[in-house]
Amino acid sequence: MHEYSLAIGLMDSVLTAAEENNASVVNHINVKVGKAAHVNPTQLEFCLKSIADGTIAENAQYSFEAVDPEIKCDCGYAGKPDETDDGLDILEYIISLKCPLCGKNAEMAGGTELSVESIDID
Amino acid sequence: MWNILLAEGHIINIGHDVFKENRKLADKNREKLKKEGVFSVNIMGAIGSGKTTLIEEAIKALGSKYKVAVIAGDVIADMDAARFLKLGVLTIPANTGKECHLDAHIVSDLLKKNDLNSYDVLFIENVGNLICPTDFDLGEDMKIVVVSVSEGDDIVLKHPVIFKTSDLAVINKIDIAEAVDVNPDTMVRDVKSLNPKIPVLLTSKRREETVKEWVTAIENAMLEKKAGKR
Numbered sequence: 001m002h003e004y005s006l007a008i009g010l011m012d013s014v015l016t017a018a019e020e021n022n023a024s025v026v027n028h029i030n031v032k033v034g035k036a037a038h039v040n041p042t043q044l045e046f047c048l049k050s051i052a053d054g055t056i057a058e059n060a061q062y063s064f065e066a067v068d069p070e071i072k073c074d075c076g077y078a079g080k081p082d083e084t085d086d087g088l089d090i091l092e093y094i095i096s097l098k099c100p101l102c103g104k105n106a107e108m109a110g111g112t113e114l115s116v117e118s119i120d121i122d
Numbered sequence: 123m124w125n126i127l128l129a130e131g132h133i134i135n136i137g138h139d140v141f142k143e144n145r146k147l148a149d150k151n152r153e154k155l156k157k158e159g160v161f162s163v164n165i166m167g168a169i170g171s172g173k174t175t176l177i178e179e180a181i182k183a184l185g186s187k188y189k190v191a192v193i194a195g196d197v198i199a200d201m202d203a204a205r206f207l208k209l210g211v212l213t214i215p216a217n218t219g220k221e222c223h224l225d226a227h228i229v230s231d232l233l234k235k236n237d238l239n240s241y242d243v244l245f246i247e248n249v250g251n252l253i254c255p256t257d258f259d260l261g262e263d264m265k266i267v268v269v270s271v272s273e274g275d276d277i278v279l280k281h282p283v284i285f286k287t288s289d290l291a292v293i294n295k296i297d298i299a300e301a302v303d304v305n306p307d308t309m310v311r312d313v314k315s316l317n318p319k320i321p322v323l324l325t326s327k328r329r330e331e332t333v334k335e336w337v338t339a340i341e342n343a344m345l346e347k348k349a350g351k352r
Contacts (some may be wrong), residue, residue: 020132114139115138
């Protein structure tokens, strides 16, 4: 829903880093998206492309890496949740976050990142 | 060999997190409010769930004991702001325009323009939305999510993140639950299944005792914070 304003921030960091490294073109943009952030990568890519239009990043390819949140459980466990099915949508995913030790639905921590991890430039 | 490397370009690591930028600014807001001794509450919730009405009730009850300020956030904030102004509290409208949520930047600007030094409580009414505000920390002390029975009893499970990340959940308009064929207890059970630790209040403006519970929950949280327990 707010992908456009987020995309402006991301593209800004792409173009700043590209400029600082004297790039003539940005080939690839690698984005990390936390699974607990309300960000839809397909919409985000659409926004990023439209913002990049007319810049050295206009023909860039994108890859999106999904990041699991960590969980904190009453049983003392803190870390990655039990494995979930990749096919779940965000709603099913969050509900299905379980502690790998005791199987309880545990408190969520993190998984809300949204960052440009790296870019590939010429 | 060089040709291949050049053709593939080179990788620059950035690691710039746009949400982290917001969180950094939110931490600054939190620090500023703490210094000024202001307890801040971010009230999020569905459109038409009764956020404004609940804040009005809290102002009526707390306004005589404490100095209260309100940030009225909405796409067009003037209508809600007018309701708060009538109650004689410092009212700061925050028009978000096209944005579906308040962010730390908007709040930071408003805190610069308005001196809250002598205030006890700041209510921040977020834009009616159960999704977007969840991603944006404002620097508040307490996050409250408000839904009402008229949104249907599946509204809770449809929006798990906001219930997992809030400090208090309110299910409002329980006086009309029967008319809209909703059992509020189902909604409470759903909230608890997502977040076993979160307190849940059932409220209605028409049931005085529930309004009292709502006001007490905020007042207690404020007093605990001021006593350094939160």
